Amino acid sequence: ALAAIKPLDGTGKPSDMGKIVLVSISMSNATQEFSFFKRIADSDARKSGKLTIVDCAQGGQAMAEWVPADGGPWREALSRIERAGVTPEQVQVAWVKIANKGPAGSIQEHLEKLEADTTTVLHHAKSKFPNLKVVYLGSRIWAGNAIGGLNPEPYAYEGAFAVRHLIQKQIKGDDSLGADETPLLLWGPYLWAEGEKGRGIDGLKYQKEDFTADGVHPSESGREKVAKLLLEFFATDPLAKGWFRVMK
Numbered sequence: 062a063l064a065a066i067k068p069l070d071g072t073g074k075p076s077d078m079g080k081i082v083l084v085s086i087s088m089s090n091a092t093q094e095f096s097f098f099k100r101i102a103d104s105d106a107r108k109s110g111k112l113t114i115v116d117c118a119q120g121g122q123a124m125a126e127w128v129p130a131d132g133g134p135w136r137e138a139l140s141r142i143e144r145a146g147v148t149p150e151q152v153q154v155a156w157v158k159i160a161n162k163g164p165a166g167s168i169q170e171h172l173e174k175l176e177a178d179t180t181t182v183l184h185h186a187k188s189k190f191p192n193l194k195v196v197y198l199g200s201r202i203w204a205g206n207a208i209g210g211l212n213p214e215p216y217a218y219e220g221a222f223a224v225r226h227l228i229q230k231q232i233k234g235d236d237s238l239g240a241d242e243t244p245l246l247l248w249g250p251y252l253w254a255e256g257e258k259g260r261g262i263d264g265l266k267y268q269k270e271d272f273t274a275d276g277v278h279p280s281e282s283g284r285e286k287v288a289k290l291l292l293e294f295f296a297t298d299p300l301a302k303g304w305f306r307v308m309k
Contacts, residue, residue: 062194062245066153066304068111073150073192081109081304082151083295084117086127086138086186087158090202091118093279095156097288107296109307115145115152123161124178130185139189152190154304156249156291157182158199159223164216171216175223183243197249197301198224202287203267205256206276213277218253250294252287265290 068079085095099114117138127134142149159179164171179198187193204217228246231238238246259266271283279287295305 063300063303066194069151069153069192071148071150073148079111080113080147080151081111081153082113082115082142082145082147083154083156083305084115084138084142084152084190085156085158086182087118087156088123088126088160088162089118089120090160090278091156091158091199092116092120093284094158094287094291097284098291101288102292102295105292105296107306109305112305113145113147113151115142115147117141118158121162124159124175124182125161127182127185128178130188135185135189149190150192153192153194155186155190155193155196155244156199157186157196158201158249160201160212160217160220162212163210164212165210168215168219168222172219172223172226175220176227179223179227180237180243183238183246187242187244193244195245195247197247198227199249199252200224202252202279202283203254203256204277205267206269206272208275208277211275211277221251221253224248247300250290252290 066081067075068077068081070076070079085091095116095118099116102108102114119134119137122134139149159175161175161178183196200221201212201217204212204214207213231246254260254265254267256267271280271286273280295301
């Protein structure tokens, strides 16, 4: 699937003058982070000029809101793609940050719903973007200071288990995630770190100032941290840099 990602013309046919389109699909946190990523990626010398980045994530539109195939999130996404001067047939890569609003119940209960909603969203994405080859899945940032029930801990942390399980199910040949109706699923950059304690792998920490007053949505500094993780992932990951970077 990754080797098949090539510039396409507006009808989806290979063309040296064509485009590769990367979109985001998700909710408010994702559009805040991905729009920042687009800004820094578009000015990064490593990004291919044949790659067009379109932020299709939208405020208030978590996985459950994308489940209706003819719902508002999809109509807005298609409108943004058109306004960007590209077509659905040129979309070959997506970043899908999975979460639902107001999760409740045990880890098994809320992850079952999240996985079911995400699976439906992936089916719709493959249908609406017929040349979609790969989806990089992501989960939430830390929510230890969250106020209210929008998506507090431990739900923000636990969402990554749904990412892992969906990828495992596809590897094992689950019928609901077959190649005919679902793109290849891969890990995107892991965004969670335990607040100011951080994480050892790269020292990522989330300070109180990295969030808005609700403790859920990232502030400008929080958006920048995620955007930089996305940029470095796409520019350096062996399974991403082949389509993201300028070809030498």
